Structure formats: C-alpha cells, structure tokens
Amino acid sequence: MICPEHSPEKASWLLIYPDTYEIGLPNQGLQILYEILNERDDSVAERSYAPWVDMSREMRKRNIPLFSVDTHRPAEDFDILAFNLSAELVYTNLLECLDLSNVPLYSKDRNEGHPIVIAGGHCTYNPEPFADFIDLAVLGDGEEVVGEISEIFSQWKSEPQAEMNRKELLQKFAELPGVYVPSLYEATFSNGRLVSISPKAEKNIPNIVEKRTISDLGAWPYPKNQLVPLTEVVHDRLNVEIFRGCTRGCRFCQAGMITRPVRERPQEQVVSMVKKGLERTGYDEVSLTSLSSADFSGIENVVSEVMTQDGCSPVSLSLPSLRVDAFTVGTASQMQQARRTGLTFAPEAGTWRLRQVINKLISDDDLFGAVESAYSQGWRRVKLYFLIGLPTETDDDTLGIVRLAEKTLEIGRKYHKNPSVTVSVGGFVPKPDTPFQWFGQNTEEELLRKIYLLRDAAKKVKGLKLKWHDSRATVVEGILSRGDRRLAPVLEKVWKMGGVFQEWSEHFNVDLWKTSMDEEGLLIEDFSYRHREQDEVLPWDHLSAGLHKDFLWQDWRDALDNLGLEDCRWTPCYDCGACTGYGIEHVVASAVPPAGGSQGTGVSLIQENEIKVAISQPEKVNGLQVSGVNE
Amino acid sequence: MRCLRVRYTKLGKIRFIGHRDVARIWERSLRKANIPVLYSQGFSPHPRISFGLALPTGFESEAEYVDVYLGEDFFLDAFDEKIIQENINKALPSGMDVLAIGIFPTSGDSLQEAVDACVWEVRVSGTGFEEFEVIREKLFSSDSLSIERERKGKILVEDVRSQVHSMDITEEHIDGVTILTELGTKPRVLRPTDLLKRINSELRTIRVLRKEQLTLQGNQRIEPLSIELHPAAPVEVLA
Numbered sequence: 001m002i003c004p005e006h007s008p009e010k011a012s013w014l015l016i017y018p019d020t021y022e023i024g025l026p027n028q029g030l031q032i033l034y035e036i037l038n039e040r041d042d043s044v045a046e047r048s049y050a051p052w053v054d055m056s057r058e059m060r061k062r063n064i065p066l067f068s069v070d071t072h073r074p075a076e077d078f079d080i081l082a083f084n085l086s087a088e089l090v091y092t093n094l095l096e097c098l099d100l101s102n103v104p105l106y107s108k109d110r111n112e113g114h115p116i117v118i119a120g121g122h123c124t125y126n127p128e129p130f131a132d133f134i135d136l137a138v139l140g141d142g143e144e145v146v147g148e149i150s151e152i153f154s155q156w157k158s159e160p161q162a163e164m165n166r167k168e169l170l171q172k173f174a175e176l177p178g179v180y181v182p183s184l185y186e187a188t189f190s191n192g193r194l195v196s197i198s199p200k201a202e203k204n205i206p207n208i209v210e211k212r213t214i215s216d217l218g219a220w221p222y223p224k225n226q227l228v229p230l231t232e233v234v235h236d237r238l239n240v241e242i243f244r245g246c247t248r249g250c251r252f253c254q255a256g257m258i259t260r261p262v263r264e265r266p267q268e269q270v271v272s273m274v275k276k277g278l279e280r281t282g283y284d285e286v287s288l289t290s291l292s293s294a295d296f297s298g299i300e301n302v303v304s305e306v307m308t309q310d311g312c313s314p315v316s317l318s319l320p321s322l323r324v325d326a327f328t329v330g331t332a333s334q335m336q337q338a339r340r341t342g343l344t345f346a347p348e349a350g351t352w353r354l355r356q357v358i359n360k361l362i363s364d365d366d367l368f369g370a371v372e373s374a375y376s377q378g379w380r381r382v383k384l385y386f387l388i389g390l391p392t393e394t395d396d397d398t399l400g401i402v403r404l405a406e407k408t409l410e411i412g413r414k415y416h417k418n419p420s421v422t423v424s425v426g427g428f429v430p431k432p433d434t435p436f437q438w439f440g441q442n443t444e445e446e447l448l449r450k451i452y453l454l455r456d457a458a459k460k461v462k463g464l465k466l467k468w469h470d471s472r473a474t475v476v477e478g479i480l481s482r483g484d485r486r487l488a489p490v491l492e493k494v495w496k497m498g499g500v501f502q503e504w505s506e507h508f509n510v511d512l513w514k515t516s517m518d519e520e521g522l523l524i525e526d527f528s529y530r531h532r533e534q535d536e537v538l539p540w541d542h543l544s545a546g547l548h549k550d551f552l553w554q555d556w557r558d559a560l561d562n563l564g565l566e567d568c569r570w571t572p573c574y575d576c577g578a579c580t581g582y583g584i585e586h587v588v589a590s591a592v593p594p595a596g597g598s599q600g601t602g603v604s605l606i607q608e609n610e611i612k613v614a615i616s617q618p619e620k621v622n623g624l625q626v627s628g629v630n631e
Numbered sequence: 632m633r634c635l636r637v638r639y640t641k642l643g644k645i646r647f648i649g650h651r652d653v654a655r656i657w658e659r660s661l662r663k664a665n666i667p668v669l670y671s672q673g674f675s676p677h678p679r680i681s682f683g684l685a686l687p688t689g690f691e692s693e694a695e696y697v698d699v700y701l702g703e704d705f706f707l708d709a710f711d712e713k714i715i716q717e718n719i720n721k722a723l724p725s726g727m728d729v730l731a732i733g734i735f736p737t738s739g740d741s742l743q744e745a746v747d748a749c750v751w752e753v754r755v756s757g758t759g760f761e762e763f764e765v766i767r768e769k770l771f772s773s774d775s776l777s778i779e780r781e782r783k784g785k786i787l788v789e790d791v792r793s794q795v796h797s798m799d800i801t802e803e804h805i806d807g808v809t810i811l812t813e814l815g816t817k818p819r820v821l822r823p824t825d826l827l828k829r830i831n832s833e834l835r836t837i838r839v840l841r842k843e844q845l846t847l848q849g850n851q852r853i854e855p856l857s858i859e860l861h862p863a864a865p866v867e868v869l870a
Contacts, residue, residue, distance in 0.1 A: 228659065230645065230648050279663070282658070282663035314670065314676060
C-alpha cells in the first residue's frame, strides 16, 4: 500500500473521481497517475471520491470538508485538485466536490491560497461547458504531463517570495503541450452562435492545444500495484491494459477517435503484469482491457499462457469490448472456465446498411456465427447492445434490432429449451472529434417514439427482454457533449437546486436542466438537435485530438453515402492525422489482422455449424485473406 | 479433506467492513498466501470456507473464526503452522491479524453450531459506576426480559433473560463504564447493543469488542481455539 508522504517542496495532488468510491476506485487512469506521482521526488498524490448525498449532508452539518481517503487530509490543503471527467452527467459533481472542499467554484474567484483545479479524462476534448470552473484541462495521456506540471508547481512553491502570481503560474502551465488554460482564451459569440475561441493577449499561448500521446505503452507498465479495495466495487478484478487506441473507425465512438494511434503493450509485459498482479492482489479474475481486446496481436498466446500458469486456484480471464465473431467467442469459452455468466455483443445497429453508416462492419452472419458459437458452447444468456438515433436511421433500421434478436433466439433454440436475449438500447449522443460531430441529435420525442416502436415489436417475441436508456438523460448528455461556455451558469443552477449524481437514475432530474436552460435563455434545440454547418466554429476547434477536420468531414460524407472504411492498422493510411501529426506510429506486433478478425475483411469464419477456434495456431493467422470492404 | 481453523482479529477502522466483504478479503488473502483451498464442484466453483457467527458491522473482535477446507495432500508436505500463520498475516489487511490456527478433521460441528455464547467488552456512556450497578441489579433480579426483534419482516417478542449469563463492570470512566458480558447465542444471537438499549434507553454504546466465542459443556467454557491473548494494540487503518 502506498503511504503518501507530504513535504513542503512537493506538489501535493488530490486525485478526485467525482462519483462514488464504488464506481471511481477501479478507474485505471486515476490509479496510473496516483502511482507515477507518488514515485516522483517532487510530487505526492492522494485520492478522493464524491460522497453520496447522505454523507455530504452530514459533512456540511458538521463542517467537515471533502478529504482524502488515504490520510483524511482536507482537500483545500492540497496544491492541486485533479478531477477525472469521463461522462457528461458528472459535471455537477465537480461543482459539488469543489464546494465541499471550500474552494470557490469559479476559477476567477480563486487566489494564490487556493488549490489549482485540473480536469483530465475524455471529457476534456470539449471542456467548454465546465471551462469557467477549472484552472486547466489536460488533453490526452497523462503519464508524462503530470510530471511536468509537478515540476513547475514545486519550483513555484520553493521560490522564497513566490515571484509569480497565480495568473503567471497558469500562463506557465499553458506553455506545456497538452495543457489548456481556459481563462487565457476568449470565447466570442455573435447572434447566439460561437464565432471564435482564441488566446487573449498573452504571448506563448498556443492557438490550438494539441493532446498528449505516449508513444510506447511498454515504457509505462502501470499500475504496478493495483489498488485492492476492501469493499466491493465495480470491475472488482485485476485489470491489465493491453493496448491503447483503436482504429476500427466506428464513427459514433469518441474513445476510438481521440486515443489514436494504436499502441500495443509487448506480449511478455502483459503476461508478467498479469502473473505479478494476480500474486500480489489475490484476485482470481483478470481483465485484459482495451477498446477491442480480441484485436491484440497474439491474443491467443497471451490467453493460453495466462490460463496454464501454475497456481492452486482457477483463474478467470475476461475481455471487455468483445469483437462480434465466432473466433472471439471461442477464445472467451477457453477463458471463462471458472465462471460463465452471460455474453455481450455490440452490433450497435439493426441493419447492415446502418452498420456501414456508423462503420461498425459486422455482417449479420458475423453476429449469427458469434451467437451460434456462444449458445453451442454453453452460454444460455446473450446480451446485445444497440444505439438508436443514429444518422440516416429509418424505422426499418430500428425494427431490424428486434429482427436480429428474433433470429438470435431462433439459433439459441437449437441448443437450449429457453434461451434468452437481452437487448439494451441507448440513445445516440454525437461527440466532439468524431465524424458525427456535425449531426443533429434525435429529439427526446423521436427517441421515445423509437423506443415504443421497439417495445411493441419486442412484446411479440418470446424470450426477448428489452432495456432502454432514459431518453431524457440522453438529451442532457447531448447538451453538455457539444456545449460551450454559456452552460456554466446552467451547471451552477442545476447543482444549486440539488442536481448532483445525475448519472444515477434515482437522482437524475431533467426538469432542473430544462428550467436552468430556460432561465439562461438557451435552447436545447440549438445545443442538441441542430445539424452543424461545415464552416461553423465548433466549441472544441481550438483543441486537437490530432484528427484533421477535413478527414472527419470526409468520413461524415462517406457515412451519409453508406460507405464503410477498413481498419487502417492493416491497410493504407487515410491520413486522419493522429500518427503523422505527432510523428508517431501504430505499435502493432502483427502485420495482418488477427485470426477471426472478420470485421471489415469480408471473411466469413462460419462453415456449416463448425466453429473454428484458433488458439496458439499462428499459421492460421497468416493464411487469412485480407479483402475489401463488404458492401 | 481437513479443515484449517483460524482465529483472527477485526480491530480499528476495518470494523466498518461488512461480513460479505470480509469473506471476499479472506478468499483473496488465502490465494495470496498460497493456501491450497478446496473448491466446490460445478458450474461456478467457489473456495470452500465457512465463517463463525457474523460480527455486526461496526463491532470489533478478538475472536473471529474461519474454517478453511483443504485437500488431504496438503499435509503430506511439511506443515509448519508458524509459516502458514505468517503468510496469512502478510496477506491480510491491517486490523485483521491471525491469533491462532489449528487443524481439525471436518466431521465436527460447524462453527455456527458449536458456539453457544459470546463474551463482549462494551464501552458504555451515559451512565456512572453506581448508576450502572443499579441497572445491572435490576436485570439480574428479574426472571424475564422481553425484546422485540424483527425476523423475516415480522416483529417477534422474545424473552432473552436466560441468554444473559453475566455482566460485570471492568472499568470506570468519566462519562461511563466498560463492561464485560457473556450472552447466549441460541436460539438467536443476542447483541449487546440491543440488550443495553432495552434495559435502559439512556445508555450509549461507544465501542463493542467480541472477546470470546464459547462452547458450553457443563461448567466448562471452551473456546474453539484458545490462546493467551496479548492485549490488542489500537490499529489505525485508512480506507
């Protein structure tokens, strides 16, 4: 266990995940930075999470500020409060945590005696809605930049008279690549439209802030000492990140776009991190994490090495974000000998046409092959994830979801008496730095209409269970996802009216948001439902995930033409900008797609009812043919 | 198949960790200590370990028990209690410490069946030495003491007088007393907090510590694993 040791020369960080401990503790990003900062000589880090509403009520009653879980040190005694923001609906919890820390909400109201408030995580690719509350946002991988920030801060701290004031210090931070200081940028609006965000007068402030990217994941084998909570949390298992980035190119997926290029961890390092991690933690389950784990070069070798290791208890392995094909299921069945619950696939859309639009290139046969494989190998319950409200979606596409589920059940009946399929449907929210950033989100009513459409069709199908995401929450996510600085007072109002923990259905209240938008004279239509123009200034145009805007625009046009795009790991470059712009490359051990990687290759793996599972048979990999996009 | 019986503590902040989570801590710790626990057969195998009477969350203890079932072959190798105890201790979080271990055949009663009474040390406030003596006298001079208890959604009224075996003041404080009390666990566990609240609603319990779990045979009081207890040092455990 890490015992943080404070000293006056060190920059002290409080890493805050603004949701409950149970949700926040497993967050790998936070754990990685926690270790790196505590290994350095010039920094020390502790952790905190958002107290649940009953706890914060008691804390306010007794004047107890937000404190660290490590040494119970008050938040306001730290130099830096660093928030991990990974979903829009936690933004009001950022305000709640600042208020519980006795730190002024607005950056402009803070002085030299207050901590520096930093935001990191995927939400910082559009930090404008919460820009007024933070002092700086960090874009991209944090491994290196937290050290650079610590260096500047600890120097500033040790200077006898603190020559720089807070503003000068922020300016110094703004010179670091990957760091965005909102207060040094002016957002200009005209006729209710954003017309520019550009640096104020100061020198050395970049017009465009570029994200940070570590080129070699192997150089950062973190977390080395994963935290093992004493109470049950989500994802309660050993997590080993096997690669970062994804080039499958799913057009709705922000994570896949902003984390490019693909950087694989060396196989031997994965195996040793798994073995050491299991020994150290006592976990019996390990998850090999990434955005599409079956795509890892040599996944078969890693799986068989981990499964055959000596030990007195069975180990379970899991791959989140399963690719949809029979091969993947075969691998999964090898890995889950200890515990087999349900299997989840995400075809995302009901028809092949729409899956080409979103570039999730799974054919119906891929899905049915995967399902056949799952049912035949003992799984009884299959879960399917879909999005509704995707660009160009027709009611036929929507109802295609139920048709797929029906066919899935039909296949299941060949193997089981009562197979079940759970269909989970989420409303699509267009995200910054994706080809769909220009798309006008479906209205609350339209999403609801589609849900009813699905519900009525699903009623007729025995064994089908339909679940859906609250379309009102989708609306609020949409406002914040592509929102701008005009939303600061909205966030403040919602928080003031008690709107915290908005991602929890028992606390979510759409009326708070609608009232606050009204009071600020802002239209949901304008923020969520409106299609953006090609030449329109987007609130994140001054921030860069490396992707060229014309690449995204071209991809958006291709989407509207039902045109799929192959994975660029194994095909020529589309010049999206993520590699070339930073002078780095994909780090992929295999020059060909992984065995069974039928997605986008047009190779069907299913022959009759035979399921081919290739484990430790690399020659099969070489035999695979890489062909054009399925049309 | 044989059984490794472990007596351990739950002291300090770890008292806020509930029974289910303690079970999970044990599963992980036994794996870390490389103890070859037997696994149940079937679709989802689980390590075969069983606990004594659950300790209410928030209470501390110097007499927690867990039975760990092991394969027979384990004992063909050199069996060194000291090393096993050390390895388990290294794997357990602060506040949980192994006090004693023993090997038993598994034909005996389960821990929950074997235990008839628990000895509790309770720090009580809202009373003084003499005041509490009066309360105590009144309790022991009456033949019955009915307590309302909820069980499966129904309110039951039960006479628990015979479950109060003893109760003595061991220490006096400015704001209260420390008592030692032995309470029967059958037919149902009687919690010292429920008892104290029933006999006087003014009493506040500050700290509850389980000192012993006992099997009663005639006049004998037998601890499943008896040890010479060292006084427990206060343990600081952070989240």
